[in-house]
Amino acid sequence: MGYGDVPLLLLAVLATLFAAGIGCIDAALTRVSRVAVEGFVRAGRPRAASLATIVADPGRYLALLLLLRIVGEMVAAACVTVIAVHTYGAGFIAVGFGALVGTLFAYIFVGVVFRTLGRQHAPVIALATAGLTSWLGRMFGPLPRLLIAFGNAVTPGPGYRDGPFATEAELRDLVDLAEENSVIERGERDMIASVFELGDTLVREVMVPRPDMVYIESVKTVAQAISLALRSGFSRIPVIGESVDDVVGIAFLKDMVGREREGWDTRPVSDVMRPPALVPESKHADVLLREMQASRTHMAIVIDEYGGTAGLVTIEDILEEIVGEITDEYDAEIVPVEWIDGDTARVTARLGVDDLRELFGTDELPGSEDVETVGGLLANALGRVPLPGATATVGVVTLTAESAAGRRNQIGTVVVRRLSGQAGDVAAGGSASTPTGDTAGGGPPRGNGPGGSRAAGGSGSEAAYAGSHRADGEQGGGDRTGKNRTDGTGGTGGTGSTFSTDNDVVGAAGGGGGRRQGSDAGATGTVTRRAASGART
Structure with missing residues (x-):
C-alpha cells in the first residue's frame, strides 16, 4: 500500500463509521416504544415532535436507513478492494482480501457494536438523532418507497407496502423466542398470540x-x-x-x-x-x-x-x-374438561374443536372443518341430532353423548375416548362393530355365546349372541342366526329378544339387520327391549 492509497483507506474508515452510525439509529428506532415517545412529547423535549413523526411512519424511515447502511458498507468494501489490488495486483487474492476485510469490519462495527449500543440506549439515541433522520427523509424524498415498490414488483407474492420489516409472522417468532429465553412467561406469550388471533376471529x-x-x-x-x-x-x-x-x-x-x-x-x-x-x-x-x-x-x-x-x-x-375465561363469585363453575383416565375425557358439548385437537394431540378429525364445537362434531358424524348414548368414531377418537337437558333435549357433555390403535371399535352410526368371520366357506352357522359377549367367528358369518346379561347375571335367551356373510349376502334373519330388569346391554340380539359389505338379502330381525319403566320396540 502506497501513499496514494491513504485517501482510500480514510474513505473506507469513514464509510464504515457512517454505516455503523446508521445501523445504530436503525436499531434504536426499532426498539423505541410509542409510550416513551409520547412521554418525550408531553415533557416538551427537543426533537420530540420529529421523533413522533418518524414513529408514526416507521416503514419509510427504516427503508431509508437500510439503503444508506448498505451504501456505506459497499463503499467501504470497494475502497478496501482497490487498496488490495494496488498491493497484491489484480486477481482473486486481492478480491478475496477485500471481501474478507470488508465483511469483518461490517460485522464487528456495524452489525454488533453499534447496533448493540442502539438497542441498549434506544430512547436516548432515537431522540438525539431524530432531527438528522427527519432531514434525511426530506432530502431523499420518495426514493425509499420507490425502491420498495420495485422490490415488491420483482418478488413473488403480495409484497409489503413499507418493506419487509415487521410482519406478523416475524413478531410471532420474536414472541416465541422471548418465551424460550425466559424473557416472558408462557401465559404472556399466549395472551400476545390471542391479540394477533383476535383480528381473524369472527363475532x-x-x-x-x-x-x-x-x-x-x-x-x-x-x-x-x-x-x-x-x-x-x-x-x-x-x-x-x-x-x-x-x-x-x-x-x-x-x-x-x-x-x-x-x-x-x-x-x-x-x-x-x-x-x-x-x-x-x-x-x-x-x-x-x-x-x-x-x-x-x-x-x-x-x-x-x-x-x-x-x-x-x-x-x-x-x-x-x-x-381467558372471566368468572365472578356468581358464576357457576363449569369444568370444560374432566379426565377419566389417560385416554378418556369428559368435555362439554360447547368445547371448541381446536381445543379438542390440542387435548388429544391430533389433527385427524374428519368433518371438523364444518363445525366449531364437539357437540357439532358428534352431530355431523351421526347425521342427526345426538341423543344420550349416541356414539360415533371421528378419526382417532370416539365420541359418546351423555347428559341432555332442556326443552330441546340438548347434549350437555360428551365422553371422548382415544382409540388404542384398533380401527372400527365403534361404528359411526352408534352401534357396536362386529368381529370379522372366516372369509372361506358358505352358509351362516348358528352360535350361542355368553350373554353380552362375542362368540368365536364362524365360517363366512358373524358370530352370534345369546342375548345380554340380566341384572342378576343370568343369560338372556335370545339368539340370532345367519346375520351377514362377508361376501355381502345375508342369510335368513332371526328374531332375538333381550330382557333386563334394570339395564340392557347395547348391541344385543337381532338377526340379519346389519351389513358388513354389499347388500343384505336376509330378513331384518327385531329387537325387543323391556325395562322396569316400560317397553320399547
Missing part, C-alpha cells in the same frame, strides 16, 4: 348462541323481568317482540330496579328497555371491540345473513378471547 365464534340466550317478552312486567334477572344472574336481558328473531330492546337491571321503586313494577318491560345494538355475525371481533368501547356498549345482538337472531355478544366475551 359468531365468540357469541352466545341463540339457544343459550336468556330473554324476556316485551309484554312481561318490570317485576317479572327483575325476577328473571335475579334468577339467571344476568344484569342485561334482551327483550323480544313476536319471536326471538324480533329483538326490540335490552332491559338493564339497574334501570328496572330504579323504576320499580317509582311504582313501575306492573308496567311492561318495554317501557324501560334501551334500543339494542345490532351487529352482523361476520364482523371481526377486534373491530366490534373498538366500536363497543367507543359507543360504551356492553351487549350487542348478533344477526345472521337472513336477518334472524344468531345470538348475542358482550364485551366480556371478546375480552375472554385475549385473557
Whole structure:
C-alpha cells in the first residue's frame, strides 16, 4: 500500500463509521416504544415532535436507513478492494482480501457494536438523532418507497407496502423466542398470540348462541323481568317482540330496579328497555371491540345473513378471547374438561374443536372443518341430532353423548375416548362393530355365546349372541342366526329378544339387520327391549 492509497483507506474508515452510525439509529428506532415517545412529547423535549413523526411512519424511515447502511458498507468494501489490488495486483487474492476485510469490519462495527449500543440506549439515541433522520427523509424524498415498490414488483407474492420489516409472522417468532429465553412467561406469550388471533376471529365464534340466550317478552312486567334477572344472574336481558328473531330492546337491571321503586313494577318491560345494538355475525371481533368501547356498549345482538337472531355478544366475551375465561363469585363453575383416565375425557358439548385437537394431540378429525364445537362434531358424524348414548368414531377418537337437558333435549357433555390403535371399535352410526368371520366357506352357522359377549367367528358369518346379561347375571335367551356373510349376502334373519330388569346391554340380539359389505338379502330381525319403566320396540 502506497501513499496514494491513504485517501482510500480514510474513505473506507469513514464509510464504515457512517454505516455503523446508521445501523445504530436503525436499531434504536426499532426498539423505541410509542409510550416513551409520547412521554418525550408531553415533557416538551427537543426533537420530540420529529421523533413522533418518524414513529408514526416507521416503514419509510427504516427503508431509508437500510439503503444508506448498505451504501456505506459497499463503499467501504470497494475502497478496501482497490487498496488490495494496488498491493497484491489484480486477481482473486486481492478480491478475496477485500471481501474478507470488508465483511469483518461490517460485522464487528456495524452489525454488533453499534447496533448493540442502539438497542441498549434506544430512547436516548432515537431522540438525539431524530432531527438528522427527519432531514434525511426530506432530502431523499420518495426514493425509499420507490425502491420498495420495485422490490415488491420483482418478488413473488403480495409484497409489503413499507418493506419487509415487521410482519406478523416475524413478531410471532420474536414472541416465541422471548418465551424460550425466559424473557416472558408462557401465559404472556399466549395472551400476545390471542391479540394477533383476535383480528381473524369472527363475532359468531365468540357469541352466545341463540339457544343459550336468556330473554324476556316485551309484554312481561318490570317485576317479572327483575325476577328473571335475579334468577339467571344476568344484569342485561334482551327483550323480544313476536319471536326471538324480533329483538326490540335490552332491559338493564339497574334501570328496572330504579323504576320499580317509582311504582313501575306492573308496567311492561318495554317501557324501560334501551334500543339494542345490532351487529352482523361476520364482523371481526377486534373491530366490534373498538366500536363497543367507543359507543360504551356492553351487549350487542348478533344477526345472521337472513336477518334472524344468531345470538348475542358482550364485551366480556371478546375480552375472554385475549385473557381467558372471566368468572365472578356468581358464576357457576363449569369444568370444560374432566379426565377419566389417560385416554378418556369428559368435555362439554360447547368445547371448541381446536381445543379438542390440542387435548388429544391430533389433527385427524374428519368433518371438523364444518363445525366449531364437539357437540357439532358428534352431530355431523351421526347425521342427526345426538341423543344420550349416541356414539360415533371421528378419526382417532370416539365420541359418546351423555347428559341432555332442556326443552330441546340438548347434549350437555360428551365422553371422548382415544382409540388404542384398533380401527372400527365403534361404528359411526352408534352401534357396536362386529368381529370379522372366516372369509372361506358358505352358509351362516348358528352360535350361542355368553350373554353380552362375542362368540368365536364362524365360517363366512358373524358370530352370534345369546342375548345380554340380566341384572342378576343370568343369560338372556335370545339368539340370532345367519346375520351377514362377508361376501355381502345375508342369510335368513332371526328374531332375538333381550330382557333386563334394570339395564340392557347395547348391541344385543337381532338377526340379519346389519351389513358388513354389499347388500343384505336376509330378513331384518327385531329387537325387543323391556325395562322396569316400560317397553320399547
